[in-house]
Amino acid sequence: MDPTLADLASLAERPDALIDLGVGALLISALFQPRLDQRRYLRRLDDLAGIASERVPAQAPMAARIAAFNRFLFVDEGFAGNVADYDDPRNSFLDQVLERRLGIPISLSVLYVEVARRIALPAMGIGFPGHFIVRVGLGAEARLLDPFAGGVPLDTAELDRRLAALYGEGTLTVAANPALLRPARHREILVRMLRNLKSVYLNREDIHRALTAVSAILTLAPDLAEDLRDRGLIYRKLGHVTAALADLRRFAQVADDAEAIAAVTPIIEDMEGRRPRLH
Numbered sequence: 209m210d211p212t213l214a215d216l217a218s219l220a221e222r223p224d225a226l227i228d229l230g231v232g233a234l235l236i237s238a239l240f241q242p243r244l245d246q247r248r249y250l251r252r253l254d255d256l257a258g259i260a261s262e263r264v265p266a267q268a269p270m271a272a273r274i275a276a277f278n279r280f281l282f283v284d285e286g287f288a289g290n291v292a293d294y295d296d297p298r299n300s301f302l303d304q305v306l307e308r309r310l311g312i313p314i315s316l317s318v319l320y321v322e323v324a325r326r327i328a329l330p331a332m333g334i335g336f337p338g339h340f341i342v343r344v345g346l347g348a349e350a351r352l353l354d355p356f357a358g359g360v361p362l363d364t365a366e367l368d369r370r371l372a373a374l375y376g377e378g379t380l381t382v383a384a385n386p387a388l389l390r391p392a393r394h395r396e397i398l399v400r401m402l403r404n405l406k407s408v409y410l411n412r413e414d415i416h417r418a419l420t421a422v423s424a425i426l427t428l429a430p431d432l433a434e435d436l437r438d439r440g441l442i443y444r445k446l447g448h449v450t451a452a453l454a455d456l457r458r459f460a461q462v463a464d465d466a467e468a469i470a471a472v473t474p475i476i477e478d479m480e481g482r483r484p485r486l487h
Contacts (some may be wrong), residue, residue, distance in 0.1 A: 212238045213427055220395070220428045227394040230302070232324040233315070237301040238403055239255070239420055243325060249303040253319075257326030257362035264327060270349035277329055278359035284434035285309065287316060296415075297408050300401055314340035314401055335392040336367070343391065351470050352389070382448075399425050399432070406438065415442055433463035437472060449479050 209217070218234045219227055230253055263284070264276040281287050290299050290310040297306035303344040305311040317333045317340045324344065326332035331344045334352070341362060342353050352362040364382050371380045371388075373413055392400075392482055402425045409418035422439045423431060440455030456476050460469050 210239070212242070212354070213424060217423055219426050224393045229318060229394045229397060231458065232398045233302040233322075233401065235319050236405070236424065237303045237397065239424055240297070240301065240405075240417060242244050244303060246303075249306055249403075250304050253322050254326065261327045261469070266328070266331065266387070267437055270345045271351070273329060274344050274351055274353075274359075277324060277327075278353070281320065281355075282358040285321065285348060287355075288358065288484060289313070289316065295408050295411070297405055298407050302406070311356075312404065313354070313356040314397065316406065317342045317400070318357075318397065320353075320355045332391040333397050334389055335396060336388060337343065337371065337380075340392075340397075342398070343389070347407055395428055399428055402428075403435075406435075410438075411412075418442060431458070431462045433465070433468075436462065437468065441475075444475065444479065446460050453479050 212235055216232070216239075219235065223373045230250060231246070234244070234249055234363075236238045237249075238244040238246055253400060260277060260280050264273050266273075268276070286309045286390055287305070288310060290312065292313055293299075294312060297309065299310060300311040300315055302315060305315045311319065314333070320342050321331045321333055321342050328348050329344065329350050331342055334341045334343055338357070339354070344353055350368070353359045354362055367382050371382070372378070374380075380388075386443055402421045406421040406425065409415070409421060419439065419442050422435050422442065425435045426439060429435075431464060436455045436459040440459060442451075443455060444454035453476065456479075458478065459472060463469050
């Protein structure tokens with residue numbers, strides 16, 4: 209097993225509360241950049257937090273702390289959403305976000321959460337449909353923010369507008385579905401980062417990097433049906449019949465989508481009739 213993938217597997221064995229999100233994000237970066245100095249970028253997070261602690265008043269009301277922290281990250285440090293080249297895979301690598309000051313919603317949210325944690329500012333990621341966001345603060349003082357848009361606050365009306373754009377007017381609302389604002393577990397965040405990369409690389413027809421991404425997903429969560437199917441189909445495309453069959457058979461066992469299973473069944477039957485290659 210690749211050493212970085214082995215480190216990710218070791219991380220995955222921990223309870224979610226003990227999974228260090230920054231470490232996990234940098235392991236993802238290292239899967240695609242084998243020479244990455246992960247400790248350097250953990251120090252970079254510490255350095256940012258050191259400066260932030262001087263600019264964010266610890267005893268101020270939460271609203272003032274949030275405003276000061278947002279000003280530090282998005283104005284003073286210049287972190288921003290990469291609108292011009294959203295699908296650049298570097299937007300998903302935490303080290304590159306730190307270097308280039310550009311990212312996508314989930315990587316900027318991870319940055320936000322990790323620096324905030326270091327200065328005791330409570331923040332957590334929210335896997336909102338289509339666009340990852342952050343909740344900062346606790347209880348009545350909590351605020352929902354969009355790090356991709358420079359920390360702009362999000363009220364219920366804006367969130368419902370975004371849901372309507374995705375699913376149709378009135379189809380899904382925050383009031384009727386409060387679980388949409390459930391804090392994401394660290395494992396879920398890492399899987400979502402990897403799924404973004406899987407999608408980017410599949411769209412680029414970079415099948416080997418797509419395979420790296422989906423294998424990492426299944427290291428974190430071995431029975432995700434969609435990813436078992438995707439890896440099985442990638443293995444099939446690469447001619448690795450034995451590995452493809454293992455993934456697709458497991459997909460058929462764990463999936464709950466009858467149509468998806470029906471679509472894969474002829475592929476499985478076709479490969480079962482072929483002599484597997486040795487690797």
